Amino acid sequence: MLSSSIAPVITIDGPTASGKGTVSSLVAEQLGWTVLDSGALYRLTALVAVRAEVDTTNQQALAALARQLNVCFKQGACWLDGENVTEALRAERVGVLASQIATYEPVRTALLARQRDFLQAPGLVADGRDMGTVVFPTAPLKIYLVADAQSRAQRRYKQLIEKGISANLSDLLADLQARDLRDTTRALAPLKAADDAITLDSSALSIEETVNCVLAHWAAIQN
Numbered sequence: 001m002l003s004s005s006i007a008p009v010i011t012i013d014g015p016t017a018s019g020k021g022t023v024s025s026l027v028a029e030q031l032g033w034t035v036l037d038s039g040a041l042y043r044l045t046a047l048v049a050v051r052a053e054v055d056t057t058n059q060q061a062l063a064a065l066a067r068q069l070n071v072c073f074k075q076g077a078c079w080l081d082g083e084n085v086t087e088a089l090r091a092e093r094v095g096v097l098a099s100q101i102a103t104y105e106p107v108r109t110a111l112l113a114r115q116r117d118f119l120q121a122p123g124l125v126a127d128g129r130d131m132g133t134v135v136f137p138t139a140p141l142k143i144y145l146v147a148d149a150q151s152r153a154q155r156r157y158k159q160l161i162e163k164g165i166s167a168n169l170s171d172l173l174a175d176l177q178a179r180d181l182r183d184t185t186r187a188l189a190p191l192k193a194a195d196d197a198i199t200l201d202s203s204a205l206s207i208e209e210t211v212n213c214v215l216a217h218w219a220a221i222q223n
């Protein structure tokens with residue numbers, strides 16, 4: 001069933017590396033709500049496909065994998081069949097494949113109900129590309145979080161370097177622009193702001209300022 005009456009939902013959609021994940025987790029923490037990282041479900045499907053050597057153009061086989069994912073999110077980590085796959089999911093190769101399989105209708109359908117199952121009291125912060133447009137269209141607060149490509153590439157570069165992973169800024173920028181293009185131009189559930197979304201540009205904002213801005217919008221609609 002699709003109903004924001006079970007519990008309220010704040011949707012936070014936006015392009016890759018816009019800070020959605022961090023902002024969503026912090027907003028959920030402040031409100032004491034659950035968080036849904038919907039991109040992780042696409043990444044998990046991609047990871048399982050690679051590991052099981054499933055043909056990554058076989059849409060039905062990929063949808064079957066998506067339906068069967070034995071996944072659990074706890075303690076800020078993602079667990080697949082009891083294995084902590086948080087790091088494995090962040091691999092560039094997995095991200096690129098996730099973006100590809102996210103264009104397949106059977107995969108999106110398989111993941112739709114799974115995403116809605118995350119809705120529980122007291123509330124849910126849902127992070128993704130189509131949370132406000134497709135998955136939770138009746139959400140009372142929809143945020144469309146953007147940042148210019150250069151700032152996003154720089155953030156991603158900093159994250160990788162801090163983790164001791166070597167990275168090249170211009171490669172990251174090119175990859176991010178290619179992924180933006182695929183996410184915004186695909187036929188199904190493309191990345192776009194819902195008509196009733198509030199667009200927030202975080203290029204010049206800190207994480208804390210962005211979180212406070214989302215919380216202020218939430219507080220404003222409570223009054």
Ligand code: DC
Pocket residue numbers: 016017038039040042043095098099100102127128129130131179183
């Ligand atoms: O947010 P992310 O980078 O972890 O997402 C990985 C890919 O999954 C992204 O390129 C597009 C896809 N995705 C999607 O199509 N719909 C969502 N709600 C979330 C992610």
